[in-house]
Amino acid sequence: MTDPSSGAGGNTELREFLRSRRARITPEEAGLSAQPGARRVPGLRREEVAQLAGVSVDYYVRLERGRHVNVSETVLDALARALRLDDTERSHLFDVARPTRRRSRPMPPQRVRPGLYRVLDLLSDTPALILGRRMDVLAANRMARALYTDFEALPHRERNMIRFMFLDEAARSLYVDWESAARSTVASLHLYAGRQPDDTRLAELIGELSLHDKDFRRWWADHDVHRRTYGAKDYHHPVVGGLTLSYETFSSDGDPDQVLGIHTAEPGSPSEHALRLLASWSSEPAAVRLPGPASTG
Template sequence: MNNRAEVHDFLTSRRAKITPKQAGIPAGGQRRVPGLRRSEVAALAGMSVEYYAKLERGQLAGVSASVLDAIARALQLDDAERAHLIRLAQEANGSSALLRRSPRSKRWTVRPSLQWSLDAITAPAIVVNRRQDLLAANLLGRAMYSDVYADPTHTPNFGRFTFLDTAARRFYPDWNLAADMLVANLRTAAGVDPHDKGLHDLVGELSTRSDDFRRRWGSHNVRIHGTGVKTFHHRVVGDLELAYESMELIAEQGLVMTIYAAEPASPTAEALTLLASWASTSSDNSPSASSR
């Protein structure tokens, strides 16, 4: 990843999103750029236009925390965007060794104790890495994401599924929202570990094969999430509305476990009971299955 280009694209994209009204400044006459001008961001951040222009060109090396904080306030960055800016500054300073890196020395395999833990959970549970590879799941998790497991030629990956598999348009009733969230997660991952070759390769593949992905990747949106509600349409049991909780695995750097749960006595709870029955009697929800 070209750090200066990333900084430039990120800051200009954030500047374009803030209107003068949102920033509390007069709009003035005809404006040639969307959002704020550099001079307006500089004024809001309390620095010279020349200095801010230098930073926006990607020269973040040596920038103090107070300057980054001023830029974040001026651009009204949320927590995910602020963290992304700080990581870009760390990379510019050559302090990327302080960033959390994905292990790359050998192919990752699920520890037996982790799989036992997943299997002990009665709700759908999965483990993913920053590249959104689906690395492990319990029986109900595999059944829920049977479409993602359907391609035997690749490690199951939510990016490839979302943008390259037609089943995703059915599985995600609000496909645009799911696609936006997926790309924001990958963009965040690129900031956490800018040297992850696997992520570079995935982004290159998706950018080449999907206009929808390439457009979203260029927006430079990032996000932090750990809880919420997602909706799905499963090919066997129909609509699912599931709350989820995600947590990082302390023993496995860069991996996140997500557990899904239905509201008690809801239609989704009944659908999960049906899904569990289907999972226990069907073989086509296994990782090696290739049919739908």
């Protein structure tokens, strides 16, 4: 992964994010009058974004080339409005436009608090797991391992949800709409990349996935961002069949890059019955600790 704030190319992530956002908006959607003649670019031209944001064309061109280091909050707000960014995209724009300085030390290990382990122990009848940086699986209960894969049996570096999504063939048949689930996972990883541009393990992960999967390469280049909050996914489990599970995510106050995800089924639904079957099929003890360090950085 390229450091977004250095090198001859300037702020690479800011440049590509702005280009991708303006390419998705037509002048009509932005409230501009249609101009005669053929357009050579999809979406908005640079001068049109500058007009909508109230900045000079030269300023915006330099900004999109990643040449501005101290762009103001006022300008970023104006660009977010001009490009019709949602709250998640706006947050990402601020992250990549004003990246934090590169750390001189490695990122500290992530560790799951004992209280969160106890929460997973209590959630014995529904899948629950804790994801950390880069979607590393820090802990998973018995039901989560039965639904997805036995993360405990994997080497530490492979205990990662996005690696499972793209590099484990079982994932493509587990998700009924694998493409939608995979794209949202890539977008969530891109949001994290905007906050942690100097994460060397993230760079290794992106390089590995880009090398081995053309879908990941294509969707990473889209620069979409997504914040995991809540929703629902359809699964086709090889043992219990169809499942529709809602999910809720909860961030840790002590570590914002550590998220608890809980999956539930509608009471009285076939999916609830299927979860019960999954619980009876998975007879392993309910321990949730993955052996060894939860995350090395």
